[in-house]
Amino acid sequence: MEIALVLLFVSCALVLDFFPNRKQERTVGNIVYLAILLVGMCVLILHVLGVKVPSPADPIKKIVEAVFGPQS
Amino acid sequence: MKKAMLEPRHAVCMLIMYMIGSTVVIGVSTEAKQDAWMSILIATAYAVPIFFMYARIMKLYPEKDLYEIAESVAGKVAGKVIIVLFTWYALHLGALVLRNFVEFTQMNVLRETPRIAVMIVILSAAIYLVKSGVQTIGKLAVFCLVLFIIVVIITVLGSINQMETYYVLPVLSTKWGVMLKDGYNIFTFPYAETVLFLTTASAVRKQDNAYKIYLWSVLAAAAILIIIAVRNILILGPAMASASYFPSFVAARIINIGDFFARIEGSISMNFIMSGIIKISVCLFAATTGIAKLAGITDYKRVVFPVTLLMMALCEIVYKNLMEMFAWLSTYRMYAIPFQLILPAFLWIVGEIRTAKAKKRGLSTN
Numbered sequence: 001m002e003i004a005l006v007l008l009f010v011s012c013a014l015v016l017d018f019f020p021n022r023k024q025e026r027t028v029g030n031i032v033y034l035a036i037l038l039v040g041m042c043v044l045i046l047h048v049l050g051v052k053v054p055s056p057a058d059p060i061k062k063i064v065e066a067v068f069g070p071q072s
Numbered sequence: 073m074k075k076a077m078l079e080p081r082h083a084v085c086m087l088i089m090y091m092i093g094s095t096v097v098i099g100v101s102t103e104a105k106q107d108a109w110m111s112i113l114i115a116t117a118y119a120v121p122i123f124f125m126y127a128r129i130m131k132l133y134p135e136k137d138l139y140e141i142a143e144s145v146a147g148k149v150a151g152k153v154i155i156v157l158f159t160w161y162a163l164h165l166g167a168l169v170l171r172n173f174v175e176f177t178q179m180n181v182l183r184e185t186p187r188i189a190v191m192i193v194i195l196s197a198a199i200y201l202v203k204s205g206v207q208t209i210g211k212l213a214v215f216c217l218v219l220f221i222i223v224v225i226i227t228v229l230g231s232i233n234q235m236e237t238y239y240v241l242p243v244l245s246t247k248w249g250v251m252l253k254d255g256y257n258i259f260t261f262p263y264a265e266t267v268l269f270l271t272t273a274s275a276v277r278k279q280d281n282a283y284k285i286y287l288w289s290v291l292a293a294a295a296i297l298i299i300i301a302v303r304n305i306l307i308l309g310p311a312m313a314s315a316s317y318f319p320s321f322v323a324a325r326i327i328n329i330g331d332f333f334a335r336i337e338g339s340i341s342m343n344f345i346m347s348g349i350i351k352i353s354v355c356l357f358a359a360t361t362g363i364a365k366l367a368g369i370t371d372y373k374r375v376v377f378p379v380t381l382l383m384m385a386l387c388e389i390v391y392k393n394l395m396e397m398f399a400w401l402s403t404y405r406m407y408a409i410p411f412q413l414i415l416p417a418f419l420w421i422v423g424e425i426r427t428a429k430a431k432k433r434g435l436s437t438n
Contacts, residue, residue: 001186002186002187002188002189005186005188005189005192006188009192009381009384010381012377013377013378013381017376017377018377021374025369025374026368026369028367028368028369029367029368029369029374029375032363032367032369032375032378033374033375033377033378034378036363036375036378036379036381036382037377037378037381039382039385040378040381040382040384040385041381041385043385043386043388043389044188044381044384044385044388047385047388047389048188053389054389055389055390055391055392056164056386056389056390057390057391057396057400057403060403060407061400061403064403064406064407065403067406068406071402071403071405071406
């Protein structure tokens with residue numbers, strides 16, 4: 001169900017947003033668009049499939065604690 | 073074509089909604105208990121000079137956004153680094169706020185609905201707003217603020233029969249150290265998060281007073297937050313108000329006037345989500361304009377969809393559960409320092425030095 005929702009969102013992005021405007025944008029812009037879309041889609045699908053995707057909160061917490069000490 | 077600008081009253085409403093957005097849902101101050109109102113006042117006192125710094129940055133670089141300011145202050149390479157940092161902060165903050173609202177919705181209203189479905193609904197509104205431009209966000213903020221104030225008045229009046237005045241006593245019994253620390257927590261979340269409003273600064277007219285915009289918004293937001301905090305304490309008591317994950321929602325659930333006016337929390341939660349949409353939209357706007365600037369894309373609207381998906385992915389992986397979301401607040405108050413204080417202070421100081429030098433040069437040539 002959740003994978004279907006992600007794919008639906010990506011399809012909407014491609015059909016309603018990317019394809020109608022791709023000729024107005026330079027190649028770099030189109031590559032950036034597709035790259036970000038791909039990264040977001042992969043992370044979401046992996047997460048839904050139960051693959052443990054590392055959270056940015058853990059390294060940030062480690063850095064904060066290394067600089068300011070343990071936070072409570 | 074004439075550039076669409078943000079009206080000062082729209083900017084004020086946008087800032088107020090931005091500040092009260094997620095705070096009203098997850099509540100403020102946990103340690104000061106019945107003196108939470110004092111912590112909010114302390115936080116406001118911390119916020120005013122910082123807001124004046126943000127306003128000064130807007131004055132030094134009129135009709136320029138945060139990213140243009142960063143590039144003109146720090147040059148191409150260092151400017152890009154600053155843009156990367158602020159873009160990350162906007163994306164991360166947007167994901168954190170989105171998660172607050174998704175957890176709130178899932179815990180209280182839509183228990184069986186998949187998290188991604190709730191995210192898509194909230195983000196669809198944010199996509200529309202960001203694609204429509206910052207002026208539309210400002211206009212919606214006016215409507216949402218009026219609705220929000222009406223709801224606050226209704227909940228305060230409707231809960232008078234449930235309020236116990238002794239809950240706020242003894243007044244100022246909390247140690248000052250605790251209140252100052254709590255004040256700092258409230259300063260970092262939500263007040264100083266308004267640093268991202270600088271990404272919309274290019275839409276604020278040169279002749280509009282940025283100091284007034286910031287000052288009015290912080291005073292109004294403080295007043296609303298104090299009313300909400302005191303209402304929650306008077307209804308729930310200090311212990312329950314600080315123990316609840318969503319105190320405003322729990323307080324609204326208790327409202328019952330003669331079994332006729334009851335169970336209004338459902339409609340109130342819609343109001344909460346609308347305030348969240350404003351905050352998420354500003355974060356999405358900041359992240360989108362940052363990524364467009366980094367990639368050299370002239371129209372930021374082109375990348376709204378993919379950045380939204382990225383925010384959704386970040387929102388999904390950022391916390392494992394609700395407890396972790398609330399525990400993160402202790403890390404956040406330190407994590408936010410570079411974005412809310414250090415980088416803006418750098419932009420301000422360099423801006424002041426440059427302006428002083430330019431003035432001096434101007435005087436010597438005259």
